[in-house]
Amino acid sequence: MEHIKVVVHLLINGDAHDLAIAPEATLSEVLRGQLGLTGTKDGCGTGECGACTVLADGRPILSCLTLAFECQGREITTIEGVACNGELNPVQQAFIDAGAIQCGFCTPGMVLATIALLNETPHPSFAEIEKALEGVLCRCTGYNKIVEAVNRAAEAIAARLKGGTSCQTP
Amino acid sequence: MSDPLKYVGQPIARVDGPAKVTGKARFTVDVQPPGTLVCRILRSPHPHARILGIDISAAQKLPGVKAVVTADDTLKIKHGFVETPRYPADQYPLAVGVVRHVGEEIAAVAAVDEHTAEAALKLIKVEYEILPAVFDPEEAMKADAPEVHPSHPKVTEPFRNIAGKTETGWGDVDQGLAESDYVRTDRFESHLRTHGYLEPQATVASWEDGKLNVWTSSMGPFIKRKKLAQTLGLPLSAVRVHKSYVGGAFGGKIDLFSHEFCAALLSMKTGRPVKVVVSREEIFAAYRHGQPLIVELTTGVKKDGSIVAQRIRTINNCGAYKGSGVVVIFLSWGFAMATYRIPNMAYEGFAVYTNNTVRCPQRGHGAPQMRFAIESQMDMIAEEIGLDPVAIRLVNARLPDEQLPNGDNVHNCGLVECIEKAAERINLRERYGSSRNKAAEGGSLRRGVGIGVSAYFGGSLIYPNSSSVIVKLNDDGSLIILTGSLDIGQGAETILTQIVAEELQVPISQISIMAADTETTPVDIGVWISGNAYVTGNAAREAAMAVRHKILEIAAQELETETCQLVLSEKAVSVTGAPERRMSYAEIYEASVRSRRGDPIIGEGHWRTMRDVPTHPSLATAKGRWTENYAFDAQAAEVEVDIETGKARLVRAVTAHDCGFPINPLNVDGQIDGQVSMALGHAFLEEVMMENGRTLNPSWLEYRMPTIGEMALSESIDVITESYVVGQPYRTKEVGEGYVSAILAAIANALYDAVGVRLYTTPFTPERILKALKEKAQADSGNA
Amino acid sequence: MHLPRFTYVRPGSRDEAAGLLDTFGKAAVLVAGGTDLFPRMKYRISTPEYLVSLSGVTRFLPALDEDGALRIDALMSLGDLSRSPIVRTHAPLVSQAATCVASGQIRNAATLGGNLCLECRCLYYNQSHTFQFVEPCFKLGGDLCYFAPKGNRCWAIFASDVAPALLSLDTVICVTGGPGKQRRFPVAELYTGDALSPLTLLPSEIITEIIVPSAFGTGRHSFRKFSRRKGYEFAGLSVAVALQVADDGRTCRDARIAVGSVAGGPVRAAAAEAGLPGQDLSNSETVRSAAATAAQEIRPIAHHGYQAAHLRHCLEVEVLRALTEAAGPAPLADV
């Protein structure tokens, strides 16, 4: 079989990229290998850990099971693109403050899944948090402090909105 | 009274948090030098076979393949988790002549991409002669069992496949049992579990100008450097292990792994960087897991519940090489003797070779299995003699300053307080036994509570035995810490920063830390012997002290006063009672360089545990001191069981812990939560399912680690027994692996409390619970 | 883990896609969300020469027919399905089952059609066979079975969660085999029950949409997934129950009980269903005996660490719970 590369036009964290990729390249391979955006982690490659979570048009997907080619026309957000105006995203800050990070390998996926959750559900119930994060494994924290971080982030975002400063998260 | 602590003892957010939360933290899997080749490894499909021939010629000819190596390309130097005269190194990085477990490494290729590397593996032809294999340890001990390796020459029993034996004891157990009012014997079995670190095993090796640069997902760069140098025949100075962040380890990344050796060898062969990322499937099916122990336990007690004698026999399914299988039979003894007074004890532990994957430490390293047995039996005994679970533990719990049989001392042991506090928090005395078999609200759910206790050592003597730290003052008064310690998620960088911040009164944000590089940072014991907070922490404190001394001397000289008149705060020194007489650290630096022949103020500190003890205790006899610091804990569990489906879950966990002094309470809580989660996985969910040496569930879908849906409420109670005083050595205990054990036992006991069935084998699957319920119902109706 | 090489084709319509499948024959595989196919490809269980992707096909939103039936695009993602108000209202059972699949990230990519056409699963099969279970088993074209070495068939499990839900709702499947080659049939006819070749579809056929009739769509129902963990995981078994109840609120008019993850296709508990019409659902004996019948007639296959006897026991428990739930007071609108 011949292996022709195809040129794709990708929009990642607001930046446009024209890249020549193999059709079988997954989004995580392109992000990590070609674009050096190694914040997106690959913990299994088969859809079972959630470490490779990115947002596509604001919704979380697994970049290890997504063809990069099929991301054309979608706005992709990775962990490198969630800080706003050079400041940590409130979700990122909450993860640090709550002690929700240990080894940090699950953190990018957790943070992105949380951002997507809070965009849709600003004040999630525990069941909603559980459902939103059920696909991201964390071996270190036991999830307790992650739940705390999600709640803290929800509060922080609400407080910001009240104060009139809004930060457009993806 | 000294000033209140500002940094140490405070719940300070981790210093590597920003790097990790932005995706900037560089893990080994993220290291990608230009021109890197991909390495893949050929593994044995057989559990036991002789290698008759390997033909790599076709693979070598495949375009894009840059090198192929087999044992013939190596120096055939063995390595092992233990390398002592009694237990010499026993494993080749690439199999020589024989493979002894499925997945054992036979050859490795370096190629331009993964497709080519994998195609090359398929072209390697290996001819095998299949040998009989054995998988169960008790089968393997039989006289006619297939031989994995000859039994250890010093073991006199007529058993086959004995990798090692630990035998120790004191008093007279037979007499003790005879004098006991109540004696019982039980057998407990635990199963094969694995670490489940999120970051896969990965290594990048780059051979440049006679130096091997290595990035590897590990638990300490110095031990990796030593073993790589040893097996590659290089001087230590030719190997540099660089820092990278580590995405979890839990004991699973200590040993030298073949992929590390292969990446290095292939880079030396090709002159190009070589990267290997081990697939999750390989990790599950070919890599090292924890240790399934069989524990046979006979205990005799007096009427008041006090233990008179205990006889323990453990059998460890040790896998195809010694790994840490011969260590866990020693450690299990330690985990048995540290919590309770046992006047007469006889212990023997066998590590038995089987054709399974090799074993390595897994968080707790034998303690969960041992405590599950002892604490389950403790409850059974209590019930038989009419005591409650709290009372029987209080009778036996070690008290402060008790001397242990091995010469260790428990010092400020807080065990009694831990037991009382954990029991009180979960209301154990009232609840235990009161709701047994009673539905909460009609329905099929039953709840119960239980308790367990445990103790864990904090630091022992093993290569490299020393941690050293350097603290440097910058000319703007900020600090740099150099440490060989590695942050694997436990927070090493954060607590060392806190300690230095406290000693020198420099804000956390003004301290940067350079860690875990064998070339630029000083030696460190590694983060796998539960001694980081104590050993490396004291080294950091000493280094900071050295800086402090210099700062004070110079300030005293410049401010024309005595050092005892000076106070440090906010990167400055001032005279007590005269705050206007003040020098900033920047000014002190300048003065030092000016007046002390350029001294830029650098402090060095080092620490070794048990400074008067020459070496680690004997693995064979357990003689010799083990550790300076024992952490104690009592954990209580509330468990819910669905009696119709048999499904059970941990609802709530309470951990009362004497970790000495919590340098960072936020970290301590995080460690506890994580261990509770791991323990509930151990108790209910996780199992590496194997069939004739092959793994049935080499994926996260089927190796069921807890998801957020299984999260249990986790509460902790500090029982603080030590203190931290600026300028003085401190004694703290460990928090990283001591809290996976008592909680497992507590879960087993709570399960019993909920539904009245006792399980002797982990995991507590719905099948096992239902079966036990059925048997109980039959027995009950038989009795009625 | 990386995908094997393939030639990628992206047709603009379903008919065109079917045409391509026809042209390429065995060398081609269809992909929708890829969440089932890509892991298999990474394990090299499936190594198509051509990948025909449905990602370029225009999708339509769920809509009601004049007769009240709900039409759902087979390309709709399970995430959209579980969020869709119209599905929640008119086929709540489908939305519930979809929400139980995998994880949020996967549901955002996974499609309804892909879920219905999920490949069967077996511990020995869903691996990469590089150094374990290297000899191909029946399912991989070989002539042995690791799971039941003495037998001569495949015992892999069809684990879709949505299929039993659709089965209990008498759903109709619409497929195209290319221009002018459309057909529709009840969902029960989609499955062969044989794990070696679980679908009755022709190699070039694509599921285009499903039609949930109104009769069961909004009736009393329950979906229960039995698994070891609460988070993402395939079912040990799943049970979908749909009931039509007389105006008195308790007399059963018609009943469907469908079970997933116990065989090579979703199965109906026909005998248990047959005993229910005319019965008083508020009578606990009625539902109890229906559950017992279901456990009599269905013999779950051991799989993924679940023992057969245990699954059978839990089948009875879960059917009972599902029936009780469905027969109970009408649930509040799940919007």
Ligand SMILES: Cc1cc2nc3c(=O)[nH]c(=O)nc-3n(C[C@H](O)[C@H](O)[C@H](O)COP(=O)(O)OP(=O)(O)OC[C@H]3O[C@@H](n4cnc5c(N)ncnc54)[C@H](O)[C@@H]3O)c2cc1C
């Ligand atoms: C970690 C993990 C957990 C999972 N858990 C669950 C679970 O709990 N329950 C569950 O049901 N599934 C689960 N899945 C499987 C899978 O994600 C879902 O079943 C999903 O709905 C499949 O849809 P897809 O569009 O991604 O399918 P694809 O992978 O695109 O396709 C699957 C198969 O269907 C065929 N196909 C796809 N679309 C059509 C069509 N329109 N017509 C004809 N054939 C078609 C493809 O050729 C392929 O053979 C899980 C998967 C993973 C990785």
Ligand code: SF4
């Ligand atoms: S049950 Fe089917 S898939 Fe599993 S081993 Fe047997 S033939 Fe293969």
Ligand code: FES
């Ligand atoms: S890497 Fe994508 S889910 Fe694990």
Ligand code: FES
């Ligand atoms: S922090 Fe290590 S896996 Fe979550």
